[in-house]
Amino acid sequence: MTMRVCYRCGISEEEGGPLINGLCQVCFRKENPVLLLPSEINTELCQNCGSYKKRGVWIDPQNYELESLIFEVAENALLEALEESLDKVKEFEVVPWEELENINNIPVGKAFVGFIPVDYHIQYFPAVIVYRVRVKARLHELQLEPHDEIKETTVYVRQTVCPRCQRFLAGYYEAILQVRVEDREFTKEEREAVTKLVQEKVDEIMKKDRMGFIQDTIEKEEGIDFYMGSTSAARKLANVIREHFGGEISEAYELVGLDRMTSKEVYRTSVTVRLPKFRRGDIVEDRHGRIYKVENVSGKGMRLKNLETWESQHYDWKTIKREKIDKAEHEEKKALLISQTPREAQFMDMSTYETFEVLKPGVNLEEGQLYRLVKVKGRFYIKEKEGEE
Ligand SMILES: [Zn+2]
Ligand SMILES: [Zn+2]
Structure with a gap:
């Protein structure tokens, strides 16, 4: 009977085994490292809006406070690099650094990862964060002890301007949302209410449509124009305004030029909400x-x-x-209710002290109370109690 030995270091299976593919336990782990992280990782964030790329797509950050933002961006880059480098395992789980110490029971094909920043300079860009990364993993069922590897990597966070902000800063807009009113004055209060609603909604829309920004807001005699980064955002806002204030929506297209790449005509959309009169x-x-x-x-x-x-x-x-x-042409009047019968109410005009009768609505009124009346085509109607609406 021949004694099996590790072909790399010569240790006997009895001492260093069980052998895995001819290697002792130590040599198997050394020959099959799990953590192949690059020593440098480069990433960037938008200096204008703080967004960064996650799996190739620009996303808004969770944190806007600069220090937390830089760590968020750096950790995202580190995790993406880990995802790429941990290709020997089927899955990996990130756990707090302290917890990793006690994890030893690991299913085959799984890794547990922890990391901590060990050094950083983030006062100016590029921000530099050095991470210590530790991975515990099991690749083979004959492994007695899991892989346990530690590596350091440096993440550089640079500044850039994301494509959305490039367009925004260049004054780009795709659509104009026009808010108008039908046949009457557009009051200051309404303008403020519309603008407030638009500002609230645009934040919500931009979570899904990053181009849904407002490039510019222009107050005009006849209404408000919002210059929007995306047509679909302009349409969404028009619908929100209509839901709140009523009105009608229409669209018009204006030819603004030719696309140099495709020589197709480029149109700009104006979406108009006309508030009811x-x-x-x-x-x-x-x-x-x-x-x-x-x-x-x-x-x-x-x-x-x-x-x-x-x-x-x-x-x-x-x-x-x-x-x-x-709309009905009418006059308004305040009058005091003096007395009432089931059908009629007797009022006194507060400016002339004349009394007059008005047919009552189907409710009992309060004597000694001021009411607001309207007079349409010579007939009085009781509108409401003074102070009520
Ligand atoms: Zn060996
Ligand atoms: Zn940006």
Whole structure:
């Protein structure tokens, strides 16, 4: 019977075995290292927005505080380098550095990885972080002890400008979102509300559409123009505005030139949201002469309070069009309720002290209380109690 020995160091199987492919335990681990990390790793982040490439795609960072951002970018690069270098195992798991010490029971084909920064200079770019990386792994079922390797690698984080910011900084825009109003003044409050909504939503949109930035906002007499980095973001915002304020959306295309590469015509889209001419508090009239107060305007329609009955009802935009609902010419008046019968209310005009009767809505009113009335085509309607809307 011949004694089996390690072909590399000559140790007997009895002492250094069991042999794996002719190698003793130590030589097997030495001949098949797991951690083949490069000693230098280069990565970059956008100096304008802090984004960096993850698996080849630019993504926004989790951290915006510079020190945490640099470590986030460096660790991402380190993990990508690990993914590439740990190709002898089927899977690897990153664990806290301290935990690695006690991990010894490792399934074949698996690695556990830990890393810590051991030195860094991040006051200026390129930022330099030296990581100590430790890997424990098992490649073969005959292995008594797992691989346990430590290596140091230096990650260099440089500054660049991401493609999105390059375009943004060059003044690029793809679409114009125009917010207009139908047939009336665009009030300051509405402009502020629209702008606030757009700013809130654009942050959300940019999480999925990095080109969805606002290049510029231009206030005009007739409305607001938002210059947008992407047409789909302009469309999304137009829909959000319509959902909140109602209105109609239309699109137009303007030829802006030829693409030099493809010689195709390049168009710029303008997406226009036209806000409805009605606003909360407006007095409107339908084709039958019924008078309403607008209680609410939304993308779906309007809630109207019939001033004869004080019943509120939602009307969709189709019905509003069909019923030819439009603004009613009217006067407003404040008056004190002096007395009431089941059908009528007696008011006193607070400027002339004249009294007059008005048909009551189907509810009881409060005597001694001020009410707001509207007069349409010579007839008074009780709109609401003073101080209520
Ligand atoms: Zn050996
Ligand atoms: Zn950027």
